Amino acid sequence: MAVPQYRQSYKQNLYNDYYTNQNKYISNIRPAKIIRKKVVKKRTNLFALIIQLFFAVFFVMYISPVYLDNITRPIFIRAEKYPEIKTDMNLIVHPTSAYLHNNHILGVNLLSGTETKKPQMQSLYETYHMTNLESSIKSLAASYPSLKPSIYVWDYESGKYADLNAQQVYPTASIIKIPVLIQLFKAIEMGMIKLDDKIAMTEYYKSEGSGSLQFKGVNSVYTVDDLARVMITESDNSATNMLMDATGGMNAMNSSLRKWGMKETRVNDWLPDLQGTNVTTSKEMAAMLYNIDNPNFLTLNSREKIVDYMSHVHNNRLIQAGLPANAIFLHKTGDIGKMLGDAGIVYTPNGKKYIVVMLVNRPYNSPQGKDFIVSASSLIYNYMVNTDL
Helix, strand or coil, X not given: CCCCHHHHHHHHHHHHHHHHHHHHHHHCCCCCCCCCCCCCCCCCCHHHHHHHHHHHHHHHHHHHHHHHHHHHHHHHCCCCCCCCCCCCHHHHHCCCCCCCCCEEECCEEXXXXXXXXXXXXXXXXXXXXXXXXXXXXXXXXXXXXXCEEEEEEEECCCCCEEEECCCCCEECHHHXXXXXXXXXXXXXXXXXXXXXXXXXXXXXXXXXXXXXXHHCCCCCEEEHHHHHHHHHHCCCHHHHHHHHHHCCHHHHHHHHHHHHCCCCCECCCCCCCCCCCCEECHHHHHHHHHHHHCCCCCCHHHHHHHHHHHCCCCCCCCHHHHCCCCCEEEEEEEECCCEEEEEEEEECXXXXXXXXXXXXXXXXXXXXXXXXXXHHHHHHHHHHHHCCC
Protein backbone atom coordinates (compact mmCIF):
# COMPACT_ATOMS: atom_id res chain seq x y z
CA MET A 1 0.00 0.00 0.00
CA ALA A 2 1.53 3.31 -1.01
CA VAL A 3 2.17 6.05 1.58
CA PRO A 4 0.69 9.41 0.73
CA GLN A 5 3.18 12.02 -0.42
CA TYR A 6 2.26 14.58 2.21
CA ARG A 7 2.93 12.10 5.05
CA GLN A 8 6.42 11.28 3.73
CA SER A 9 7.40 14.94 3.49
CA TYR A 10 6.08 15.68 6.98
CA LYS A 11 8.04 12.82 8.52
CA GLN A 12 11.16 13.86 6.65
CA ASN A 13 10.86 17.38 7.98
CA LEU A 14 10.70 16.10 11.57
CA TYR A 15 13.93 14.11 11.11
CA ASN A 16 15.67 17.09 9.53
CA ASP A 17 14.64 19.44 12.36
CA TYR A 18 15.85 16.96 15.02
CA TYR A 19 19.31 16.48 13.59
CA THR A 20 19.70 20.20 12.85
CA ASN A 21 19.03 21.08 16.50
CA GLN A 22 21.42 18.36 17.74
CA ASN A 23 24.24 19.67 15.56
CA LYS A 24 23.69 23.21 16.85
CA TYR A 25 23.86 21.95 20.45
CA ILE A 26 27.05 20.01 19.88
CA SER A 27 28.67 22.83 18.00
CA ASN A 28 28.09 25.16 20.98
CA ILE A 29 30.09 22.89 23.32
CA ARG A 30 33.63 24.11 23.86
CA PRO A 31 36.40 22.06 25.51
CA ALA A 32 37.02 23.00 29.17
CA LYS A 33 39.99 25.12 29.82
CA ILE A 34 42.62 23.10 31.66
CA ILE A 35 44.19 25.03 34.45
CA ARG A 36 47.51 23.69 35.60
CA LYS A 37 48.74 24.73 39.02
CA LYS A 38 52.37 25.39 39.17
CA VAL A 39 54.02 23.24 41.84
CA VAL A 40 56.70 25.01 43.75
CA LYS A 41 59.27 22.72 45.25
CA LYS A 42 60.34 23.72 48.74
CA ARG A 43 63.98 23.49 49.52
CA THR A 44 65.06 21.94 52.85
CA ASN A 45 66.48 24.49 55.23
CA LEU A 46 69.47 22.72 56.74
CA PHE A 47 69.94 25.36 59.41
CA ALA A 48 66.32 25.03 60.61
CA LEU A 49 66.66 21.24 60.71
CA ILE A 50 69.75 21.50 62.91
CA ILE A 51 67.96 23.89 65.30
CA GLN A 52 64.98 21.53 65.56
CA LEU A 53 67.25 18.56 66.28
CA PHE A 54 69.10 20.54 68.96
CA PHE A 55 65.86 21.45 70.77
CA ALA A 56 64.63 17.84 70.56
CA VAL A 57 67.82 16.53 72.18
CA PHE A 58 67.74 19.30 74.78
CA PHE A 59 64.12 18.40 75.68
CA VAL A 60 64.84 14.70 76.08
CA MET A 61 68.02 15.20 78.13
CA TYR A 62 67.09 18.10 80.39
CA ILE A 63 63.44 19.08 80.35
CA SER A 64 61.83 15.61 80.28
CA PRO A 65 63.62 14.26 83.42
CA VAL A 66 62.68 17.42 85.36
CA TYR A 67 59.08 17.01 84.23
CA LEU A 68 59.07 13.37 85.37
CA ASP A 69 60.59 14.17 88.77
CA ASN A 70 58.44 17.20 89.55
CA ILE A 71 55.08 16.34 87.97
CA THR A 72 54.66 12.74 86.77
CA ARG A 73 56.43 11.06 89.68
CA PRO A 74 54.56 12.92 92.48
CA ILE A 75 51.21 12.30 90.76
CA PHE A 76 51.57 8.59 90.05
CA ILE A 77 54.09 7.45 92.66
CA ARG A 78 53.14 10.06 95.28
CA ALA A 79 56.69 10.53 96.46
CA GLU A 80 58.00 13.83 97.68
CA LYS A 81 60.92 15.39 95.88
CA TYR A 82 64.20 14.66 97.61
CA PRO A 83 67.66 15.49 96.24
CA GLU A 84 68.66 11.81 96.23
CA ILE A 85 65.56 10.58 94.36
CA LYS A 86 65.99 10.25 90.61
CA THR A 87 63.64 9.08 87.93
CA ASP A 88 63.43 5.27 87.94
CA MET A 89 62.23 4.25 84.51
CA ASN A 90 61.83 0.63 85.64
CA LEU A 91 59.16 1.72 88.15
CA ILE A 92 57.33 3.56 85.41
CA VAL A 93 57.47 0.67 82.94
CA HIS A 94 57.00 -2.04 85.62
CA PRO A 95 55.22 -0.26 88.52
CA THR A 96 54.79 -3.43 90.63
CA SER A 97 58.40 -4.61 90.38
CA ALA A 98 59.33 -3.07 93.75
CA TYR A 99 57.24 -5.66 95.60
CA LEU A 100 56.32 -8.29 92.98
CA HIS A 101 59.16 -9.94 91.09
CA ASN A 102 60.66 -13.36 90.42
CA ASN A 103 63.89 -12.33 88.72
CA HIS A 104 66.75 -9.93 89.37
CA ILE A 105 69.13 -8.96 86.58
CA LEU A 106 71.84 -6.29 86.72
CA GLY A 107 70.33 -4.71 89.82
CA VAL A 108 66.81 -4.52 88.41
CA ASN A 109 63.81 -6.45 89.79
CA LEU A 110 61.74 -8.05 87.03
CA LEU A 111 58.59 -10.11 86.82
CA SER A 112 59.71 -12.66 84.24
CA GLY A 113 57.32 -14.97 82.51
CA THR A 114 57.93 -18.67 82.45
CA GLU A 115 59.36 -20.01 79.21
CA THR A 116 55.98 -21.39 78.13
CA LYS A 117 57.00 -22.21 74.54
CA LYS A 118 58.98 -25.25 75.63
CA PRO A 119 60.13 -25.48 79.26
CA GLN A 120 63.31 -27.48 79.61
CA MET A 121 61.88 -29.54 82.45
CA GLN A 122 59.10 -32.05 81.91
CA SER A 123 55.90 -31.50 83.89
CA LEU A 124 54.59 -34.09 86.31
CA TYR A 125 51.91 -36.24 84.70
CA GLU A 126 49.01 -36.16 87.15
CA THR A 127 46.10 -38.59 86.89
CA TYR A 128 43.85 -38.75 89.98
CA HIS A 129 43.81 -37.33 93.48
CA MET A 130 44.57 -39.77 96.27
CA THR A 131 41.62 -38.38 98.21
CA ASN A 132 41.87 -40.84 101.10
CA LEU A 133 45.52 -39.94 101.65
CA GLU A 134 44.72 -36.22 101.47
CA SER A 135 41.97 -36.66 104.07
CA SER A 136 44.37 -38.50 106.39
CA ILE A 137 47.02 -35.79 106.02
CA LYS A 138 44.45 -33.07 106.75
CA SER A 139 43.27 -34.91 109.85
CA LEU A 140 46.85 -35.18 111.07
CA ALA A 141 47.49 -31.49 110.36
CA ALA A 142 44.37 -30.56 112.36
CA SER A 143 46.04 -31.96 115.47
CA TYR A 144 48.89 -29.42 114.96
CA PRO A 145 46.96 -26.12 114.80
CA SER A 146 50.09 -23.96 115.17
CA LEU A 147 51.57 -25.38 111.95
CA LYS A 148 50.81 -24.55 108.33
CA PRO A 149 52.05 -27.42 106.15
CA SER A 150 52.43 -27.66 102.38
CA ILE A 151 52.67 -31.24 101.12
CA TYR A 152 52.86 -32.83 97.69
CA VAL A 153 53.04 -36.58 97.01
CA TRP A 154 53.31 -38.11 93.54
CA ASP A 155 53.44 -41.79 92.51
CA TYR A 156 55.75 -42.65 89.58
CA GLU A 157 53.78 -45.67 88.37
CA SER A 158 50.22 -44.36 88.40
CA GLY A 159 50.63 -40.58 88.31
CA LYS A 160 48.26 -40.28 91.28
CA TYR A 161 48.99 -37.44 93.68
CA ALA A 162 48.06 -35.84 96.98
CA ASP A 163 48.05 -32.07 97.35
CA LEU A 164 47.83 -29.97 100.51
CA ASN A 165 48.58 -26.29 99.83
CA ALA A 166 51.06 -27.56 97.25
CA GLN A 167 50.96 -24.44 95.08
CA GLN A 168 51.36 -21.89 97.85
CA VAL A 169 54.70 -20.10 98.08
CA TYR A 170 56.90 -21.07 101.05
CA PRO A 171 60.48 -20.30 102.11
CA THR A 172 62.89 -22.93 100.80
CA ALA A 173 65.64 -22.72 103.44
CA SER A 174 68.37 -25.19 102.42
CA ILE A 175 66.07 -27.09 100.06
CA ILE A 176 67.06 -24.41 97.52
CA LYS A 177 70.29 -26.41 97.23
CA ILE A 178 68.46 -28.90 94.99
CA PRO A 179 68.09 -26.43 92.09
CA VAL A 180 71.61 -25.10 92.80
CA LEU A 181 72.90 -28.66 92.39
CA ILE A 182 70.94 -29.13 89.17
CA GLN A 183 72.26 -25.79 87.89
CA LEU A 184 75.82 -26.95 88.61
CA PHE A 185 75.46 -30.10 86.54
CA LYS A 186 73.77 -28.25 83.68
CA ALA A 187 76.83 -25.96 83.67
CA ILE A 188 79.14 -29.00 83.69
CA GLU A 189 77.28 -30.48 80.73
CA MET A 190 77.73 -27.22 78.81
CA GLY A 191 81.47 -27.22 79.52
CA MET A 192 81.38 -24.10 81.70
CA ILE A 193 82.93 -25.83 84.70
CA LYS A 194 84.36 -29.24 85.63
CA LEU A 195 84.08 -31.38 88.74
CA ASP A 196 87.86 -31.30 89.25
CA ASP A 197 88.10 -27.50 88.96
CA LYS A 198 89.35 -25.87 92.16
CA ILE A 199 87.88 -22.91 94.03
CA ALA A 200 89.59 -21.09 96.91
CA MET A 201 87.73 -20.18 100.07
CA THR A 202 87.63 -16.46 100.93
CA GLU A 203 86.02 -14.43 103.68
CA TYR A 204 83.41 -13.33 101.15
CA TYR A 205 82.15 -16.90 100.76
CA LYS A 206 82.17 -17.86 104.42
CA SER A 207 78.63 -18.18 105.70
CA GLU A 208 77.15 -18.93 109.10
CA GLY A 209 74.61 -21.64 109.71
CA SER A 210 75.01 -25.22 108.63
CA GLY A 211 78.21 -26.75 107.27
CA SER A 212 81.82 -27.08 108.35
CA LEU A 213 83.59 -24.96 105.71
CA GLN A 214 82.86 -21.76 107.66
CA PHE A 215 85.40 -22.95 110.23
CA LYS A 216 88.13 -23.71 107.68
CA GLY A 217 91.02 -21.39 106.93
CA VAL A 218 90.89 -18.70 104.28
CA ASN A 219 92.55 -19.67 100.97
CA SER A 220 91.73 -23.35 101.51
CA VAL A 221 91.18 -24.88 98.08
CA TYR A 222 88.36 -27.30 97.22
CA THR A 223 87.31 -29.09 94.07
CA VAL A 224 83.84 -28.53 92.67
CA ASP A 225 83.09 -32.17 93.49
CA ASP A 226 84.04 -31.60 97.16
CA LEU A 227 81.89 -28.49 97.36
CA ALA A 228 78.87 -30.17 95.76
CA ARG A 229 79.11 -33.10 98.14
CA VAL A 230 79.28 -31.04 101.35
CA MET A 231 76.59 -28.69 100.03
CA ILE A 232 74.15 -31.61 99.96
CA THR A 233 75.37 -34.02 102.63
CA GLU A 234 76.22 -31.38 105.28
CA SER A 235 73.94 -28.65 103.87
CA ASP A 236 77.00 -26.39 103.83
CA ASN A 237 76.03 -22.77 103.14
CA SER A 238 79.55 -21.60 102.28
CA ALA A 239 79.89 -24.32 99.64
CA THR A 240 76.48 -23.37 98.23
CA ASN A 241 77.46 -19.73 97.79
CA MET A 242 80.76 -20.71 96.17
CA LEU A 243 79.03 -22.98 93.64
CA MET A 244 76.23 -20.55 92.92
CA ASP A 245 78.77 -17.81 92.28
CA ALA A 246 80.84 -20.13 90.05
CA THR A 247 77.76 -20.83 87.87
CA GLY A 248 76.70 -17.21 87.38
CA GLY A 249 75.25 -16.16 90.72
CA MET A 250 71.65 -15.49 91.66
CA ASN A 251 70.84 -13.89 88.30
CA ALA A 252 71.84 -17.00 86.37
CA MET A 253 70.04 -19.23 88.88
CA ASN A 254 66.77 -17.32 88.48
CA SER A 255 67.12 -17.24 84.72
CA SER A 256 67.55 -21.02 84.65
CA LEU A 257 64.51 -21.53 86.90
CA ARG A 258 62.41 -19.57 84.40
CA LYS A 259 63.75 -21.63 81.50
CA TRP A 260 63.06 -24.86 83.37
CA GLY A 261 59.42 -23.82 83.74
CA MET A 262 59.37 -22.83 87.42
CA LYS A 263 56.98 -19.91 87.97
CA GLU A 264 57.34 -19.38 91.72
CA THR A 265 60.78 -20.67 92.72
CA ARG A 266 63.40 -17.92 92.95
CA VAL A 267 66.59 -16.95 94.76
CA ASN A 268 66.67 -13.50 96.37
CA ASP A 269 69.54 -13.85 98.83
CA TRP A 270 72.72 -15.77 99.48
CA LEU A 271 72.65 -18.51 102.08
CA PRO A 272 71.79 -18.84 104.95
CA ASP A 273 68.78 -16.58 104.05
CA LEU A 274 67.42 -16.60 107.58
CA GLN A 275 64.59 -14.26 106.55
CA GLY A 276 63.19 -16.83 104.12
CA THR A 277 63.33 -14.70 100.97
CA ASN A 278 64.29 -17.65 98.75
CA VAL A 279 60.98 -19.31 97.94
CA THR A 280 59.33 -22.21 96.13
CA THR A 281 56.21 -24.38 96.20
CA SER A 282 56.14 -28.03 97.16
CA LYS A 283 54.79 -28.92 93.71
CA GLU A 284 57.57 -27.08 91.86
CA MET A 285 60.19 -28.71 94.06
CA ALA A 286 58.61 -32.08 93.24
CA ALA A 287 58.89 -31.27 89.53
CA MET A 288 62.60 -30.55 89.93
CA LEU A 289 63.11 -33.83 91.76
CA TYR A 290 61.24 -35.65 88.99
CA ASN A 291 63.49 -34.19 86.31
CA ILE A 292 66.62 -35.57 87.96
CA ASP A 293 65.49 -38.83 86.33
CA ASN A 294 64.69 -37.16 83.00
CA PRO A 295 67.25 -38.34 80.37
CA ASN A 296 66.22 -35.46 78.10
CA PHE A 297 67.22 -32.97 80.79
CA LEU A 298 70.29 -34.45 82.50
CA THR A 299 72.90 -36.90 81.27
CA LEU A 300 73.44 -40.27 82.92
CA ASN A 301 76.72 -39.11 84.49
CA SER A 302 75.02 -36.08 86.02
CA ARG A 303 72.16 -38.16 87.39
CA GLU A 304 74.54 -40.67 88.95
CA LYS A 305 76.47 -37.96 90.80
CA ILE A 306 73.30 -36.23 92.01
CA VAL A 307 71.90 -39.53 93.31
CA ASP A 308 75.21 -40.21 95.06
CA TYR A 309 75.15 -36.88 96.89
CA MET A 310 71.46 -36.96 97.80
CA SER A 311 71.56 -40.52 99.12
CA HIS A 312 74.15 -39.57 101.79
CA VAL A 313 72.45 -36.62 103.50
CA HIS A 314 73.44 -36.55 107.17
CA ASN A 315 70.11 -35.20 108.44
CA ASN A 316 67.84 -38.26 108.72
CA ARG A 317 65.51 -36.87 111.39
CA LEU A 318 62.60 -35.69 109.22
CA ILE A 319 60.93 -37.67 106.39
CA GLN A 320 63.51 -40.44 106.64
CA ALA A 321 62.68 -40.94 110.33
CA GLY A 322 59.17 -41.99 109.26
CA LEU A 323 60.47 -44.60 106.78
CA PRO A 324 61.60 -48.16 107.50
CA ALA A 325 65.34 -48.83 107.51
CA ASN A 326 65.21 -50.78 104.22
CA ALA A 327 63.64 -47.89 102.26
CA ILE A 328 65.99 -45.73 100.17
CA PHE A 329 65.56 -41.99 100.33
CA LEU A 330 67.25 -39.34 98.13
CA HIS A 331 66.54 -35.92 99.62
CA LYS A 332 67.50 -32.50 100.93
CA THR A 333 66.32 -30.90 104.18
CA GLY A 334 65.85 -27.26 105.14
CA ASP A 335 65.54 -25.38 108.44
CA ILE A 336 65.52 -21.61 109.09
CA GLY A 337 63.60 -21.59 112.36
CA LYS A 338 60.26 -20.41 111.03
CA MET A 339 60.16 -23.10 108.33
CA LEU A 340 61.18 -26.74 108.44
CA GLY A 341 61.12 -28.95 105.38
CA ASP A 342 62.30 -32.02 103.53
CA ALA A 343 62.00 -33.05 99.89
CA GLY A 344 63.02 -36.23 98.15
CA ILE A 345 62.34 -39.49 96.33
CA VAL A 346 61.39 -42.67 98.23
CA TYR A 347 62.22 -46.17 96.93
CA THR A 348 60.23 -48.80 98.83
CA PRO A 349 61.37 -52.42 99.33
CA ASN A 350 58.43 -53.69 97.25
CA GLY A 351 59.52 -51.67 94.22
CA LYS A 352 57.32 -48.61 94.52
CA LYS A 353 58.72 -45.15 93.99
CA TYR A 354 57.21 -41.82 94.93
CA ILE A 355 58.14 -38.17 95.43
CA VAL A 356 57.28 -36.44 98.69
CA VAL A 357 57.83 -32.77 99.56
CA MET A 358 56.93 -31.23 102.93
CA LEU A 359 57.32 -27.55 103.78
CA VAL A 360 56.03 -26.57 107.22
CA ASN A 361 55.70 -23.01 108.52
CA ARG A 362 55.86 -23.13 112.30
CA PRO A 363 56.41 -21.02 115.40
CA TYR A 364 60.13 -20.28 115.56
CA ASN A 365 62.07 -23.53 116.16
CA SER A 366 58.94 -25.30 117.39
CA PRO A 367 59.64 -29.06 117.79
CA GLN A 368 56.10 -29.73 116.60
CA GLY A 369 57.33 -29.14 113.05
CA LYS A 370 59.63 -32.16 113.25
CA ASP A 371 57.00 -34.33 114.97
CA PHE A 372 54.44 -33.54 112.28
CA ILE A 373 56.84 -34.31 109.38
CA VAL A 374 57.86 -37.66 110.88
CA SER A 375 54.22 -38.65 111.51
CA ALA A 376 53.13 -37.50 108.04
CA SER A 377 56.01 -39.42 106.44
CA SER A 378 55.01 -42.63 108.17
CA LEU A 379 51.35 -42.11 107.23
CA ILE A 380 52.22 -41.49 103.56
CA TYR A 381 54.60 -44.46 103.36
CA ASN A 382 52.05 -46.89 104.77
CA TYR A 383 49.43 -45.65 102.34
CA MET A 384 51.73 -45.87 99.31
CA VAL A 385 52.94 -49.38 100.19
CA ASN A 386 49.68 -50.95 101.34
CA THR A 387 47.23 -49.37 98.87
CA ASP A 388 46.74 -50.66 95.37
CA LEU A 389 47.26 -47.50 93.35
